[in-house]
Amino acid sequence: MLHGKTGLILGVANHRSIAWAIAKSAAREGAELVLTAQNERFLKSLTDLVSELGRPALTTTCDVGEPEQVAALMDFVKAQRGGLDFIVHCIAYAPREELEGNYVDTSAAGFATALGVSAYSLTALTKAALPLMEGRNGAVLTLSYLGAERVIPNYNVMGVAKAALESSVRYLAADLGPLGHRVNAISAGPLRTLAAAGVSGFSGMLDSVAQRSAMKRNVEAAEVGDAAAFMVSPLARGITGTVLHVDCGYSVMGI
Numbered sequence: 361m362l363h364g365k366t367g368l369i370l371g372v373a374n375h376r377s378i379a380w381a382i383a384k385s386a387a388r389e390g391a392e393l394v395l396t397a398q399n400e401r402f403l404k405s406l407t408d409l410v411s412e413l414g415r416p417a418l419t420t421t422c423d424v425g426e427p428e429q430v431a432a433l434m435d436f437v438k439a440q441r442g443g444l445d446f447i448v449h450c451i452a453y454a455p456r457e458e459l460e461g462n463y464v465d466t467s468a469a470g471f472a473t474a475l476g477v478s479a480y481s482l483t484a485l486t487k488a489a490l491p492l493m494e495g496r497n498g499a500v501l502t503l504s505y506l507g508a509e510r511v512i513p514n515y516n517v518m519g520v521a522k523a524a525l526e527s528s529v530r531y532l533a534a535d536l537g538p539l540g541h542r543v544n545a546i547s548a549g550p551l552r553t554l555a556a557a558g559v560s561g562f563s564g565m566l567d568s569v570a571q572r573s574a575m576k577r578n579v580e581a582a583e584v585g586d587a588a589a590f591m592v593s594p595l596a597r598g599i600t601g602t603v604l605h606v607d608c609g610y611s612v613m614g615i
């Protein structure tokens with residue numbers, strides 16, 4: 361599905377990261393990949409993992425909170441690969457104390473951090489990548505969660521950030537559509553990752569989804585990876601501005 365395509369996937373922290381599952385699916389489908397980790401510590405894990413891909417991939421760091429690092433990343437990709445056909449944004453952060461208790465107690469600083477790292481970064485990355493995608497019918501994909509649409513206990517400000525992220529997907533899709541580019545999100549069911557461990561009561565969420573989802577189980581990271589590979593591939597060339605639920609049907613159930 362991705363033979364001859366060059367992709368940038370951001371947000372590998374370890375082998376459990378959704379970004380890593382997407383990298384494995386995209387590599388299997390023939391993509392040339394550039395993978396990023398937030399910092400040198402995560403880059404070490406990423407470098408150790410890359411040999412499992414079965415094909416070479418470039419790795420580097422990028423903290424999306426630092427605009428000069430985003431610019432440097434695009435310079436790196438331009439120099440090494442010449443351009444980009446797709447970008448997958450798998451980045452979210454909120455201070456741990458914001459992911460427990462009541463949403464009403466969210467601090468101004470926590471709100472700004474969560475929205476900046478988890479939502480604004482997609483817009484900044486997309487803008488920075490536009491010159492690299494020029495004339496290539498690019499695809500931008502991000503990762504969201506049901507907490508954008510419904511109240512999930514303890515998800516709090518991250519739910520508000522995901523709502524902003526999903527709205528950004530629609531506005532970016534309208535901006536980039538005339539250029540031939542697509543922008544979409546996957547709303548994944550809960551997966552046990554580093555980011556998820558920061559959400560108070562996460563294990564209870566997994567149990568609840570396994571009992572109530574249409575398929576009576578939790579989604580697997582590889583299933584999100586395969587859906588992502590489809591969404592950034594030419595097979596999805598008519599799809600933009602949308603949020604695809606990859607959640608074993610949890611979100612369609614009423615009770």
Ligand SMILES: NC(=O)c1ccc[n+]([C@@H]2O[C@H](COP(=O)([O-])OP(=O)(O)OC[C@H]3O[C@@H](n4cnc5c(N)ncnc54)[C@H](O)[C@@H]3O)[C@@H](O)[C@H]2O)c1
Binds near residue numbers: 376552553
């Ligand atoms: N795990 C789940 O249950 C679940 C469900 C739906 C959506 N998601 C979303 O999937 C995406 C990936 O998360 P994950 O679950 O794979 O966890 P993860 O912890 O493996 O990945 C999160 C990544 O965000 C990165 N990050 C945080 N702040 C950053 C910054 N300032 N600059 C650059 N990178 C930064 C981290 O380093 C990490 O690599 C997130 O957007 C998350 O909200 C996760």
